[in-house]
Structure formats: structure tokens, C-alpha cells
Amino acid sequence: MAQRKDYYETLGVSRDASPDDIRKAYRKLARKYHPDLNPGDKAAEDKFKSVSEANDILGDEKKRKMFDQVGFYSDSGAPGSAPGPGGPGMGFGGFDFSDFLNQHQTPGSGGRRRAPNPEASPAAGGGFRDIFSQFFGQRGQGGPQTHEPEKGSDLEYTLNIDFWQSIKGTQARMNISRQDACTTCYGSGAGSGGTITCPECSGTGNVTQMAGAMRFTLNCPRCNGTGKLQSACPACNGEGRMARMDYVDTRIPPGVSNGTRMRIAGKGNAGLGGGSPGDLYINIRVAEHPFFDRDGDNIEITVPVSVPEAALGAKIEVPTIDGRALLKIPMGTQNGQKFRLREKGVPNARKETRGDQIVQITVQPPKANDERTRELLRELAELHPEDPRAEMWGKV
Ligand SMILES: [Zn+2]
Numbered sequence: 001m002a003q004r005k006d007y008y009e010t011l012g013v014s015r016d017a018s019p020d021d022i023r024k025a026y027r028k029l030a031r032k033y034h035p036d037l038n039p040g041d042k043a044a045e046d047k048f049k050s051v052s053e054a055n056d057i058l059g060d061e062k063k064r065k066m067f068d069q070v071g072f073y074s075d076s077g078a079p080g081s082a083p084g085p086g087g088p089g090m091g092f093g094g095f096d097f098s099d100f101l102n103q104h105q106t107p108g109s110g111g112r113r114r115a116p117n118p119e120a121s122p123a124a125g126g127g128f129r130d131i132f133s134q135f136f137g138q139r140g141q142g143g144p145q146t147h148e149p150e151k152g153s154d155l156e157y158t159l160n161i162d163f164w165q166s167i168k169g170t171q172a173r174m175n176i177s178r179q180d181a182c183t184t185c186y187g188s189g190a191g192s193g194g195t196i197t198c199p200e201c202s203g204t205g206n207v208t209q210m211a212g213a214m215r216f217t218l219n220c221p222r223c224n225g226t227g228k229l230q231s232a233c234p235a236c237n238g239e240g241r242m243a244r245m246d247y248v249d250t251r252i253p254p255g256v257s258n259g260t261r262m263r264i265a266g267k268g269n270a271g272l273g274g275g276s277p278g279d280l281y282i283n284i285r286v287a288e289h290p291f292f293d294r295d296g297d298n299i300e301i302t303v304p305v306s307v308p309e310a311a312l313g314a315k316i317e318v319p320t321i322d323g324r325a326l327l328k329i330p331m332g333t334q335n336g337q338k339f340r341l342r343e344k345g346v347p348n349a350r351k352e353t354r355g356d357q358i359v360q361i362t363v364q365p366p367k368a369n370d371e372r373t374r375e376l377l378r379e380l381a382e383l384h385p386e387d388p389r390a391e392m393w394g395k396v
Pocket residue numbers: 182183184185186187188189190233234235236237238239240241
């Protein structure tokens with residue numbers, strides 16, 4: 001593996017040297033080691049080459065930027081082209097760094113890109129791309145002073161209520177655990193201790209990443225290469241927020257149905273870096289009632305009637321969500337027949353309307369436990385000898 005070159009060292013300039021400083025340093029060294037002035041001196045010739053190479057990279061804004069970012073410069077494009085200044089093994093076949101850097105340094109592009117590189121083998125281009133995406137993707141995160149405003153995430157809770165609460169509405173207090181702005185640092189994440197040494201890079205501003213046998217030196221993503229971080233708030237470890245038990249009072253409107261999803265704005269997790277909080281979503285589960293069934297805003301109920309009631313007609317009392325209601329069933333009511341009680345259903349949770357109650361009749365024959373009942377029923381059978389299945393015979 002080729003030795004990593006430090007072009008700044010070669011030119012004897014600091015990493016923040018201006019283009020003018022670099023040009024001056026190069027000229028001075030180039031004059032000193034120029035082959036014409038040092039005939040036959042192999043060491044001077046090598047030195048001259050190194051200095052020229054360093055000037056070639058650092059004197060070019062784009063190349064210098066890349067060198068600063070990844071610790072070396074390669075302009076090798078396709079496989080088989082001349083190896084870059086790093087020597088053999090540094091020619092990344094099919095991996096176009098300048099293209100890569102353009103994509104990742106465009107302000108606002110910021111995302112992690114994992115698009116496949118069709119020219120690169122998975123072992124080469126894909127791997128590097130992933131490594132770089134990781135680093136570039138992490139830029140600006142981790143240090144309390146570098147938080148971009150980030151919206152807090154939403155929370156989702158289930159609220160179980162009984163049937164009557166769903167009909168009449170209710171007040172519910174929900175205990176939730178949410179990430180809330182830290183009360184010590186008011187959400188900034190910053191401690192009172194000024195700046196501290198970045199723990200990620202131990203203050204060097206650089207981190208080393210291995211990719212197979214390759215070493216990369218990158219700007220530390222946590223401190224952006226500064227080596228320093230604002231000291232973290234001790235209460236929230238610099239997060240700016242912390243988990244807290246909170247309660248949320250909600251009004252459940254009359255008529256709410258099972259599976260309703262309610263949104264309570266701003267009651268989700270707190271945002272970061274001044275970002276707005278997420279929302280709280282409440283999923284409502286309504287317990288079943290022993291005999292009232294809901295179908296939208298309608299209530300469905302099955303009501304048993306006696307044979308005389310069904311046959312002769314009757315005014316019967318049926319349960320509704322308002323209490324008892326009178327239902328008139330006509331003479332000759334059949335098993336399974338349905339009747340509608342208007343506006344005895346559920347109040348609509350949004351509109352000023354009410355559903356209906358649908359009453360389905362189930363005819364209950366008497367228990368013929370005594371001789372007198374059996375006698376009457378036999379008499380009834382003699383009076384009505386017609387076959388109740390007569391209609392079926394014509395169809396089989
Ligand atoms: Zn804090």
C-alpha cells in the first residue's frame with residue numbers, strides 16, 4: 001500500500017493556508033529543487049516531483065477540497081487508466097470521485113445516496129460509496145451545536161373505552177411517555193462548560209475509516225473537523241430532550257366509533273434544534289356491548305317476540321341507547337323481519353345527525369311443558385294444516 005502523502009507537509013504550509021501562501025511556498029521550493037539547478041541529484045529531482053504534485057493538488061480548489069475530505073486525491077476514472085498519484089492500488093476502477101463529491105457537496109443534497117454504480121464492481125465502487133455515504137450522511141449530527149432543526153416524531157397510543165363512553169363521549173386522561181424538551185438546557189443540548197474536546201476524534205478533527213486494506217482519513221463528522229464540541233447538557237446528555245411521563249387530557253366526542261384515529265397536534269416527541277414537535281395519534285378501541293351492535297351511526301339489535309305477539313301484532317318495548325322505546329309490530333310479523341326506529345341510533349361524531357336503530361325480530365315459540373299448552377298448539381295445527389315449506393317443493 002502506498003504511503004499516505006501529506007501535500008501540506010510537502011509544501012511546508014498549514015492546512016488552512018491561503019491559495020496565495022501555497023503558490024508562494026511552491027515557487028520557493030520549485031526554484032530550490034529544480035533539476036536544472038541540481039543536475040544529477042536524484043533526491044532533488046524526487047523532491048521537485050513531490051512539490052509539483054503537491055502544488056497540482058493544493059493549487060486546484062476542487063482537488064484540494066477532495067484531498068481535505070478523503071485524505072488523498074485520485075483523478076483516475078476508468079479501469080486501466082493511469083494510476084493516480086497514490087500509485088498502484090489507488091486507481092479506483094469505475095469510481096469517479098469528482099462525480100461523487102459533486103453529488104455530495106451540493107448544498108441541500110444532504111441525503112444518503114445508495115444508488116448502484118453500474119460501472120463499479122460491488123467490491124470496489126459500491127463499498128466505497130457506502131462508506132462515504134455513511135460519513136457524509138452523518139455530517140452535522142452528533143454534536144449539540146450542530147443540530148439542524150428536525151421535526152419530532154409522532155407518537156401512537158391506543159385508548160380503550162366502553163360502549164357507553166363511545167355513545168355519550170368522555171374525557172380521558174392518557175399517561176404517555178414522550179421525548180420532551182430538556183428543562184435544564186431548554187432544548188439546546190448545550191452545557192454550561194463551554195467547549196470540550198470531541199470524543200469521536202479525540203480533538204484531532206480527523207477520523208480513520210478502514211475499507212478492506214484501505215485507510216481513509218476523513219473530517220470528523222461529529223465536530224466537522226474542528227476537534228471541539230460544545231459541552232453537552234448533563235441532564236439530557238446533549239440530546240436537548242429527554243423521555244418524560246406526561247398526561248394528555250382529551251375530549252372524546254359522542255358517537256366516536258371503534259378504530260377512530262384522533263390526532264392531537266404537537267403532543268408527539270419534541271423536535272431537535274428548534275424543530276417543531278410531532279403529533280400524538282390516539283387509536284380508539286370501543287369494547288363490545290352485549291346486544292347493541294354498531295353499523296356506522298346505526299344501532300342493530302335482535303329482539304325476541306312471542307308467537308302470539310308475532311301472529312297477532314303487538315306494541316312491544318325494545319331497549320335503545322336512550323332507554324326503552326315502543327315498537328309496534330304488525331299482525332303476521334315473520335321471524336327475521338326488520339323494523340326501523342328513526343333517530344334512535346348514535347349521534348354522529350361530526351355532524352348534528354343521529355343514526356337509526358334497526359330492530360330484527362326473532363320469534364320464540366312457547367315451551368310446551370304443560371298439557372294445556374300442547375292441546376292449544378295441536379288445535380292451532382288443525383286450524384292451519386297448510387305446509388309452511390310448500391314454497392320449497394316447487395323448487396326442488
Ligand atoms: Zn439538556
